[in-house]
Amino acid sequence: MKPWRFLLLLGIFVILSVELLGLMRRNFQSKRRPGWQIIRPPHEVSALVLQNQILWSGGKDGVVGIDIQKREIVKTITCDPPVNFVQALVLDRQNWLWIAHNKGLSYYDGQRCQAYQSDDSRFREPINTLYLDRQGQLWIGTWQGAAVKEKAGWRWLGMADGLPDLMINLIAQDSQGGMWFGSSVAPRGGLNYCLKKTCQKFSTSNGLPHNNITSLWIEDSNKVWVGTGFFDRGGAVQLETDRSGWAIRQTLTAESGLAGAKVRSIYQDRQGILWFGSENDGLARRSGNKWLTFTTADGLANQEIKVMLEDQAGNFWIGTKDGVNYIPAEQLLKLGDK
DSSP, rough: HHHHHHHHHHHHHHHHHHOOOOOOOHHHHHHTTTTEEEOSSOOOEEEEEEEETEEEEETTTTEEEETTTEEEEEEOEESSSSSOSSOEEEOOOOEEEEEEEEEEEEHHHSSOEEOOOHHHHHHHEEEEEEEEETTTTTEEETTEEEEEEETTEEEEEEEEGSSSOOOOEEEETTTTTTTEEEETTTOOEEEEEETTTTTEEEEETTTOOOSOEEEEEEEEEEEEEEEETTTTEEEEEEEEETTTEEEEEEEEOOOOOOSSSSSSEEEEEEOOHHHESSSSOOOOEEEEEEEEEOHHHHTTOOEEEEEEEEOOOOEEEEEETTTEEEEEHHHHHHGGGG
């Protein structure tokens, strides 16, 4: 082939490649939802909690505060000793921020952040989850059981007290005062519900899609949603209760409309719409029998959805494996029109 012909073909190839890339870029951008915003850093986000106009985000790199009006980081909490790999955040009735992380439990009183002091070595080991119950008592879930901070001190619970396993990564309380405990150490794991010293256990043996419990949302006084899974397996179930106790009434899978098999997080917004975050496949929205799914092509920061939260104005915040998403309330409402 003559050199000029080679150069001509190369030029045509370059022009076509540029045009193709531009078309692909335009098509990708056209899918991005208007008003959706990515805030990064923070990067990996496992926990979100709202304190007035500050959204606290916790993850691999510690705790940062995002101004929900400016939508930018305005505060980085410096703890002594430093905290990393934050798993959970909760505000107590004193408005103190409690921080569960890979080296134990810390708290921020608005002035300084420090480790919780205790002779019990379990407070210097990984804390998986935090929960504040209806009495204002702080609960923690660890690899060695769960504990509640009562007036007389911490009371520890084990499997003899109704835990599904010593590894506890989920704690919640319903309107009846019953406690939910979830574990994610499959093939064991599972979910227990305890009320007045009577406990029910749920696992794959009686209907759960998977024994790794990832999330729980209390829909109302007699309905809860539970997320389960590991890697590319799992799903969500709805439990309902009557006088005979709790029972699985509905099971959702990827075939039902979930973005992916493993459900990483669950949230119900003020419109009553349910959101299911996946491990690797994005976000699913369920309104009645209508499903919508969202990925990075729509504007998600990452397709692993770890935590979700709605602020006072109805704006939606999503913590992912690589950044925080902001969806303004007006765009949230328009999703139902699509």
